[in-house]
Amino acid sequence: MLERSLGGWSRGWLAGLSLVLWCGASVGAAEAPAPAPAPAVTVTIDTDRAEALYRCGETARFTIAVEVPEAARAAAKAKAVLTLDGGKVLETRNLDLTKGPSTIEGTLAEPGFLQLAVSVDAAGTRGNGLAGAGFEPERIRKGSAKPADFDAFWAEGKQRLAALPLDLRQTRLDAQCTEKAEVFAISFANIDDTRIYGFLCVPRGKTGPFPAWVSVPGAGPGPLGPSGKNYAEEGVLALTMGVHAYDVGTLTRDEVQAIYKELNAPMTYSHHGAPDREKYYFRRTYLGIDRAITWLASREDFDRKHMVIDGSSQGGGSALILSGLNANITALAANVPALCDHAGLLLERSSGWPRLVKGATPEERQPYLEMAAYFDAAHFAESITIPAIVSAGFIDRTCSPSSVYAAYNELKGPKRIFNGPREGHTTKVGEYPAFLGRWVRGQLGLTEPLPPTR
Template sequence: MRICLLLFLVLSFNCASQNSPAPINLVDILLTPDHADWIYHTGEEAEVLITVLKFGVPVQGGEISYEFGPELLVSEKKGIIKLKDGKANINIGTADKPGFRQLKISVVVEGKIYKNQINLAFSPHLIETTQAYPSDFESFWVQNIAEVREKDFKTTLTHLPEYSTEKVVVYLFHLSNNSDKKSVYGYLCKPRAEGKYPVLFAPPGAGVKPIKPYMGFAEDGYISLSIEIHGINPMLDKNTYKQISRAFGKYMFVNLDKKEDYYYKNVYLSCVKCVDYLCTLPEFDGKNVFVTGGSQGGALSIITAALNEKVTALVAFYPALCDLSGYAKGRAGGWPHMFKNIELLTDERLMTSAYYDVVNFARMIKVPGFYSWGYNDRTCCPTSVYAAYNVITAPKENHITPISGHWRFGETNKKSLEFLKSQCK
């Protein structure tokens, strides 16, 4: 019996190791627009070549299903078209206003459905925001920042030898405020060699989840602070975090009808305090203060650069929380797409969103920035990101990779690091 059990375990392990997921699809759907940069003028029609490949060879026969229309909204047209030598052309029409149009494709090969999509831009640099700009927007935040800076904060650093290396010292960071019992956790990473260094603040992407320290920035010569935003110790185990995450629910909707109590208010102010803290470190070079992040972290990078006068440059990848009011005005809005649900659309919530929308913080940016996103991003859609990017008047670099979704290429990461080095004084 014991021998049989051992044989079963060995065979199970061998089967599992021999059947790891394939790194590529058996069938590929290539979508090739007739403009190499994926950009069209309003009023100009766009055509897409669809190529269906199996084993890298065009599929013979068959048909594809398609639908297209404005980005993330109800499709204007659906249909079926036959493939010829694995190819077909579809004209997805045009846009009469600056924005994006979306084409979705699906094909059935040997009983399995394969899908792909493409978003094409129409005069994207003319996209305007739909968001209101409250007359007291700046004074609202100036007052709140002044109040939070007057509060007595306590900072605790706990050395983490299990994460520290020969080049980097890692600490568990805890910033707490006894007066209103708010706190932030994170990881502070310092180059081990003595010297003066730039500081870099890295706010997180969305979610309630454990984070691990990232030592790459410190290895490159920055003192870096990466945080979580919910006041939860990131070193808790995954099961505990899952339970906490369920309890939190959709935090981005909490108190959305109350601008003074909206969930993100404390988050934005905590980011300001974290940068303030970094600038007090004895190893800080006294000159270079950077912020960088993607998605929610990209949004918080722009917001922190707008609210904290100490920041000298920023990098933001596919920022969330941009042009939140888009759906209320008949076009796609940014993550978390709160007003796509018509039941959440009230005057009070719409007005609150104006005080927290990245678009309105983007107007305040005064420092150089590196910005990057893709056109196929369904999470932080390009229409919303352009609405924020287009109002920035400070020096800015735009690194678009049209084919990417809610992710980025290593080459783009490299360019962002080169940008930060170029900003060091």
């Protein structure tokens, strides 16, 4: 899920405050000379404020400039759609490209995000642009209330799993080890006669106790390897856990990909078991990873002071969920977190990945809404008091900025959010990537901690 792509918007690049997307013609057949590429269509959208932030009731001004081949200009068609963060359509307008740049204005009376999407068709050559503007996002609230039995549901699951033997299986991966780190494939018994799998990297040639770093990958088949080896070489226990019930540690990449393809054949795994909360895919995932974290915290070589969880997209949502589940975690970093604000659509805005709530009618939606509430990172955030950093991309169509803020605003501890007015679903949101490593190392006790901190 976490990739440098936004579907039809994947080739967009912002220049200054602008989103610019280039689209050309396809390459010709290999046996014939390639035709000259068609002139590109360029769509540029500027907001009138660099930070793209406004008070409710203020007006956000979007300026749209479109460049098309001169021969196609008269026949070119351009359409602008203004929405409530990819949800409710607020305005649709056809643009006259013969009159130069166009301007569209919008405002919100309540906290939220405007999203402007522009599509252009110039004689078959297409271009797209996307821009966003936030209105007091620090006041955005989640779309549903935390269920009364939320804590009891998860406590019961943890108790059921605790009754099963741990059955730790650990295999040293000699080819992955270095002079400074030992690497192991690990797994634990999990509910429903399954196992949870991952990797553990342990400092080599050093005496503990050590701080610990935990990560869950973005959506997909992985992890396909130990992502925390660099931390282990600095003197940190590094645990990387997958969300699936197959052995990422000892299977080959081709074997993992084949199993993953089969897993998703009926539907994407993120919807397996819905709308039954007992059978939903992520229930066994988070119970299993919670067990792995508790085991990590029980190791004699853990310092019992520093445990940071760090992830992006699915991994970012996992950081929030697991921080709500496991008291051993002392700090969290969540880049463009998924699994947030599943009920955001009730407020006519876009929910975060995986958009669990289905159905065209309220009756069809209800069972999904009820189940989704138990797996909403925004509800877990209510009980989180540890330091946290989070990022949100204003043109993120996978994990919408309103869904991210709905969770972020529930956090109770020291926190900081990094906005990306130019960014979509990416690991490079604003200043977040430059800050992340320094902040995590401070929270691990390797360097002087930076705020937000205890």
